[in-house]
Amino acid sequence: MQYGDLVKVYEAIESTASRLEMADILANLFRSSDCKNIRTIVYMTQGNIVPDFYPEKLGMADKLYLRALSMATGQKGSRIKELWDKEGDTGKVTELVFANKSQTTLFSQDLTLERVHTALLKICRADGDGSQDLKMKLLADILHDAKPNEAKYIARLATGRMRIGIAAQTVIDALAIAFATKADKPDIERAFNITSDLGLVGETLCQNGIDGVRGMKVHVGNPIRAMLAERLSSPEELLERLDGKAMFEYKYDGLRIQAHISDSGIKLYSRRLEDMTEQFPDVAKALREAFTGVDAIVEGECVPIDINTGEFLPFQEVSHRRGRKHDLSEAIEDYPVRFHLFDCLYFDGEDLTLKPLPQRRETLSKCVKITPSVKLSEAKVLDDPEKVQTFFMQALADGCEGLMAKSIANDSIYRAGARGYLWIKYKKEYRSEMNDTVDLVAVGAFYGRGKRGGTYGALLMATYNPDSDSFETVCKLGSGFSDVDLATIPEKLNKTKLDSKFTRVNSKLEADVWFEPYLVLEVRGAEITLSPIHTCERGAIRDDAGFAIRFPRYTGTTRIDKKARDATTSAEITDMYRKQLKQSN
Numbered sequence: 001m002q003y004g005d006l007v008k009v010y011e012a013i014e015s016t017a018s019r020l021e022m023a024d025i026l027a028n029l030f031r032s033s034d035c036k037n038i039r040t041i042v043y044m045t046q047g048n049i050v051p052d053f054y055p056e057k058l059g060m061a062d063k064l065y066l067r068a069l070s071m072a073t074g075q076k077g078s079r080i081k082e083l084w085d086k087e088g089d090t091g092k093v094t095e096l097v098f099a100n101k102s103q104t105t106l107f108s109q110d111l112t113l114e115r116v117h118t119a120l121l122k123i124c125r126a127d128g129d130g131s132q133d134l135k136m137k138l139l140a141d142i143l144h145d146a147k148p149n150e151a152k153y154i155a156r157l158a159t160g161r162m163r164i165g166i167a168a169q170t171v172i173d174a175l176a177i178a179f180a181t182k183a184d185k186p187d188i189e190r191a192f193n194i195t196s197d198l199g200l201v202g203e204t205l206c207q208n209g210i211d212g213v214r215g216m217k218v219h220v221g222n223p224i225r226a227m228l229a230e231r232l233s234s235p236e237e238l239l240e241r242l243d244g245k246a247m248f249e250y251k252y253d254g255l256r257i258q259a260h261i262s263d264s265g266i267k268l269y270s271r272r273l274e275d276m277t278e279q280f281p282d283v284a285k286a287l288r289e290a291f292t293g294v295d296a297i298v299e300g301e302c303v304p305i306d307i308n309t310g311e312f313l314p315f316q317e318v319s320h321r322r323g324r325k326h327d328l329s330e331a332i333e334d335y336p337v338r339f340h341l342f343d344c345l346y347f348d349g350e351d352l353t354l355k356p357l358p359q360r361r362e363t364l365s366k367c368v369k370i371t372p373s374v375k376l377s378e379a380k381v382l383d384d385p386e387k388v389q390t391f392f393m394q395a396l397a398d399g400c401e402g403l404m405a406k407s408i409a410n411d412s413i414y415r416a417g418a419r420g421y422l423w424i425k426y427k428k429e430y431r432s433e434m435n436d437t438v439d440l441v442a443v444g445a446f447y448g449r450g451k452r453g454g455t456y457g458a459l460l461m462a463t464y465n466p467d468s469d470s471f472e473t474v475c476k477l478g479s480g481f482s483d484v485d486l487a488t489i490p491e492k493l494n495k496t497k498l499d500s501k502f503t504r505v506n507s508k509l510e511a512d513v514w515f516e517p518y519l520v521l522e523v524r525g526a527e528i529t530l531s532p533i534h535t536c537e538r539g540a541i542r543d544d545a546g547f548a549i550r551f552p553r554y555t556g557t558t559r560i561d562k563k564a565r566d567a568t569t570s571a572e573i574t575d576m577y578r579k580q581l582k583q584s585n
């Protein structure tokens with residue numbers, strides 16, 4: 001097939017705004033194409049050359065592209081740079097340059113679809129020394145033989161900006177029109193949702209018809225498109241929607257990972273189907289140790305942990321792993337993660353996506369042993385709104401965003417790629433952003449681990465409540481300390497060490513060491529949340545909860561000018577909470 005035939009279809013598609021018409025145009029192309037070309041057409045039409053979850057990504061730097069353009073057309077780099085400075089768009093520059101190019105030379109070769117595809121694949125795979133030159137030559141080679149309109153689309157594809165407005169859904173419509181009927185669309189959709197490879201679905205449909213597509217199976221190594229949740233905002237609504245009884249799980253605030261485990265290795269995919277395996281070798285290793293079967297696809301949330309406090313860290317901490325190849329081991333040590341599994345989609349040869357949740361959960365609990373780094377999501381089957389609310393508060397206290405309520409009915413399948421009411425998120429915000437620092441008193445400490453073995457890993461910090469003349473706990477503080485702080489602060493604290501808790505300290509937590517309230521540290525937090533484990537202004541908003549500061553960091557300032565009773569008061573925390581309270585969502 002000539003690349004030009006595809007380009008003509010793109011031009012037709014871009015000249016219509018009607019989705020139906022787009023699908024018809026594409027369907028005609030599918031019908032008239034050889035089955036072996038369908039995959040490439042599907043990928044390219046969506047601006048790719050492979051399925052999303054493959055490592056090859058288009059997105060050549062504009063400068064490199066422009067050098068290839070100069071090489072292919074013989075036009076001076078300085079002239080091209082001038083056009084680029086004026087237009088700022090590679091597609092437009094390509095059109096202008098090609099308008100001046102002498103007609104295709106005698107030595108030009110056919111520009112087939114396969115040739116364009118192979119060249120782009122090689123460009124994506126080129127790595128290491130000399131790869132920039134190689135990429136440029138490969139691209140110049142196809143541009144050299146391109147007509148102006150073809151060159152424009154090559155430019156867009158190579159630089160990762162295809163954007164002709166064809167969504168996966170339109171391709172599915174077109175495939176149904178070309179090779180099946182409207183009524184078969186759900187089967188085509190399902191095949192895509194369980195394989196994440198629309199090219200493969202198209203090819204199968206062309207070769208083996210709709211029966212071939214119905215026979216497509218969940219496959220270890222092909223990510224399954226994520227099931228998504230709707231949202232509601234009260235335990236009563238959740239229970240009503242889910243037949244009065246449901247499985248409630250902690251909603252962890254981390255990175256969703258789908259793990260594909262087999263003899264040949266473990267692959268980890270993000271919610272957007274990116275391959276995350278290289279960034280989380282520790283997770284792959286932990287899973288391998290915890291896994292009890294032959295092969296499986298499991299899903300869970302990867303959450304960063306503060307090794308000093310044992311509490312979860314902000315989700316952003318995971319991003320320290322991104323893009324790191326060389327100093328990854330340092331990032332793994334500094335930002336360890338824990339994997340909380342919540343679903344099992346495939347286990348030892350059996351596709352579980354069409355089984356109800358209770359069965360999948362049972363398989364999940366059998367297919368892994370619980371270890372310090374691999375755990376199941378906290379889950380309870382509940383039918384009482386009061387109990388749901390208590391579980392919700394407990395989830396917040398443990399640093400989670402709220403709860404996921406999941407249907408346990410017979411039809412509670414894993415609906416790949418769909419958002420619906422089989423899963424419902426409940427994250428009514430009891431959180432408030434913190435704009436100001438607070439001055440907190442150290443009333444206790446917990447022993448450290450790892451790098452902080454032999455000293456304190458975290459301090460138990462409190463506010464002062466003048467009404468009851470007591471110190472009320474508000475967070476565990478383990479971040480923001482320099483090496484010097486780690487040497488000097490314990491020394492200061494140890495001077496006020498007590499045998500047991502100071503009488504005027506109100507704490508539900510049992511510290512390893514207690515101090516007389518004396519040392520006041522300046523602390524910056526991300527937000528204030530309700531918490532059943534801290535005692536700061538307990539009862540102000542809810543009877544069973546006080547306030548906690550989330551993600552506290554020592555600013556480096558010790559308030560030597562303040563005595564313990566000059567610390568931030570509990571009432572001030574209530575004020576800050578009320579002023580900054582986020583809208584419920």
Ligand SMILES: Nc1ncnc2c1ncn2[C@@H]1O[C@H](COP(=O)(O)OP(=O)(O)OP(=O)(O)O)[C@@H](O)[C@H]1O
Nearest residue numbers: 228229249250251252253255256301342377404425
């Ligand atoms: N126990 C759990 N079960 C299912 N998902 C969970 C669980 N804990 C955490 N999650 C995460 O919650 C996400 C859904 O909630 P949220 O709305 O916060 O995410 P989003 O990315 O903003 O929206 P969405 O995923 O619904 O488009 C899931 O994609 C998953 O990553």
